[in-house]
Amino acid sequence: MRRVFWLFLPLFLLTGCTLGRPSGAGADTAFVPPVASAVAGAATPQPTSTPAAVRAPRPTAAPACTNILAFVADETIPDGTAVQAGKAIDKRWRVRNAGTCNWDGRYRLRHIAGQSLGAPEEMALFPARAGAEAVIRILFTAPRSPGQYFSTWQAVDPQGRPFGDPIYMQIVVVAAAASPTP
Numbered sequence: 001m002r003r004v005f006w007l008f009l010p011l012f013l014l015t016g017c018t019l020g021r022p023s024g025a026g027a028d029t030a031f032v033p034p035v036a037s038a039v040a041g042a043a044t045p046q047p048t049s050t051p052a053a054v055r056a057p058r059p060t061a062a063p064a065c066t067n068i069l070a071f072v073a074d075e076t077i078p079d080g081t082a083v084q085a086g087k088a089i090d091k092r093w094r095v096r097n098a099g100t101c102n103w104d105g106r107y108r109l110r111h112i113a114g115q116s117l118g119a120p121e122e123m124a125l126f127p128a129r130a131g132a133e134a135v136i137r138i139l140f141t142a143p144r145s146p147g148q149y150f151s152t153w154q155a156v157d158p159q160g161r162p163f164g165d166p167i168y169m170q171i172v173v174v175a176a177a178a179s180p181t182p
Contacts, residue, residue, distance in 0.1 A: 065130070068099035069155040069164025075135055079170040086176065089117070089140040093167045097128040106158035109136065112166065113152035117141060125155050142173050149173060 075092035083089060097103055107125040118141035128134035136153075143149060152168040 065101035066099040067101050067103075067155070067157050067161075067163040068097070069167075070096045070098040071165040071167055072096055072133060077169060077171065081171055082174050083142045083171045084176050085142055085144045085146060085173050087142045089142055089169075089171065090137065091140060091169045092135050092137045094133060094135055095128075095165075095167065096133045097130055099163075100130045101157070102130055103128045103134075103155075108156045108160075109138075109153050110156050110162070111151065112154045112162075114150040114168065115143070117143065117149065117151050117169075119151070136167065138169075140169065142171065146173050146175050 072094040075094050077083075077089060077091045103125055104127055105124060107127075108122050109125045110122045111119065119138050123138070126134045126136050138151075138153070140151065148170070149172075150168055150170040152166050154162045154166045155164050156162050
């Protein structure tokens, strides 16, 4: 009996390998276990609603700030001041940054009319936070010839666009007083 057992054991093992396969299935077909939903009587959970696509909020562009320079007062050299020919002039204006942009090193002050009176045609605008007051200072030189002179300046933003009140200086140049001779 032992001998028969050992003769049929390999045959039995080979036959056991084919159990559970559908009939006619090839030897290369893999066994796939049943899923829970395929079991008879098992309910397949259904979604109650389709989730809406979740979108990241789009960044909103920062609202553009506004540039406004408001003239407040002449600090020095009131309009019509008599100045000796060839003398240095230290002109100062008090202004307010009445806009919402902070003026930084990219903001400029540009000569737009009259004579430049020895000042550069463009220079840095004094930095000022929105709502703050500032003093703009330009050093001029009075012309050698007597007469009435003016110089007008305009603030410009980093893109070169003018904004706000223009500021100006109006002077009357008089001949230099002759020095007394001994």
